[in-house]
Amino acid sequence: MEGLKVSKANLVVYIHPSKSRQVSNAVLRELSSMLFAYNEIFDGIVLAYDVNSFDKCARILPGIYPYFGVKLKVNMLLFSPKPDMLLEGKVVKLTHESIHVVVLGFASAVITEKDIRKEFVYRTKHGQDVYASKSHKRHVIKVGTMIRFSVKSFDEEILHIYGSLVPDNTGSIHWLDKNLEVVSLSDRSTKKRENEGQPLMSEKDAIDGEPSSFDTVQKLKHSKKQKVRQES
Template identity: 40%
Template sequence: MVTANEEPQGLNVVKAKLDIFLHPSRSGHIMAGVQETLDSLLLRYNESLQGVVLAYLDPNILGRKHKILSGLTPYFHVGLTANILLFSPTAGMRVEGKVNKIEKDYIGVLTMGIFNAALSVMDIRDDLYFEELPHERIWTSKTDHQHVIKLGSMLSFVIKSVQETGEFLDISGSLCSPDTGCLDWISGLNEPRHVLNDLENRIESSKEKRKKEKKRRRDT
């Protein structure tokens, strides 16, 4: 069971009820086992939650009795609730990201420092054109040369489609709308909003937990 509180740009904080199955070796350290299991969910698409798990907060075990599974497995069941930060992009949603690839036939964008999105030349409005300069490649406007998209630019675009490929997302974006493009041009701001800075900190923490989880799996 999930209840949601929406945040900007496809972010949702959900209060989720989860069922976790732990090995008997964790019977004396249940919370540690719970955290290891939650860490294994980070930065992956979760079908039941319908989004990519970015972070979790306040895991709370329900009750003190834990059901041991019958039959051929010795694992035992633990029920819990937790607040889960999800990224759940959908077509038509406006998101922001940093340009990490400039080509004549597409623009590559990294959203929230994790998710790759591709903006095909067919989805870039005619006002913008590709130009190869001596030291860099850019997309710029025919009518307003202050609108320049280059490597490192923060870009606002509209999601055209999203495909889940296993535990990852394949995002296609669009710059067809006239109010999409470089954020410096749209808003005059040189830095992302403080909300995004806070989100990046949470994502970096999740990355570190994910690395520790991978290392733990290699060592066992």
């Protein structure tokens, strides 16, 4: 899935003097407070972190409360969805106007009716609401389906994603992984058959008086026959 990246960061965590005997716990507590929230510095949502090292020689900051700063080297896993990226999520609700999805278990996404390609039709099947494809009867989206969709925009404050199912490479992940390559090969085969069925001489050639490949072959054959007769 796109939108995930690992960022290496050099940080300074400020610790209250009362925590000076438990520096490691205090540092981890500060880092944990950053989880599952959008961070402007990293331009993404912090999902996880891994502390590589921290400087034991902390620098004391002057002030009423003399906090001290601990330098860290941290690897951070970030989630930063951008327009046109492909994300994956689980469908949790379907209506005639929209599909509601949860991404990575915490971020919500919505795909409205105008952003669902015309191939999908909302209907009730076996007592369950679904979006079913008119082109491929086994391509069905329902509650519980894992889908792949394109990002239109992302609201950083409420961690809400606006998505789209317009691109052909979006829809049920299970169906796409099994059939997308087959459909692509079928399309290429159809185009090949169409190209093979084209006339040997185009209308433009006929108008311009240019010989077609068929005419050229016939002339070559006729020339060879004459040469054989002359030699004999």
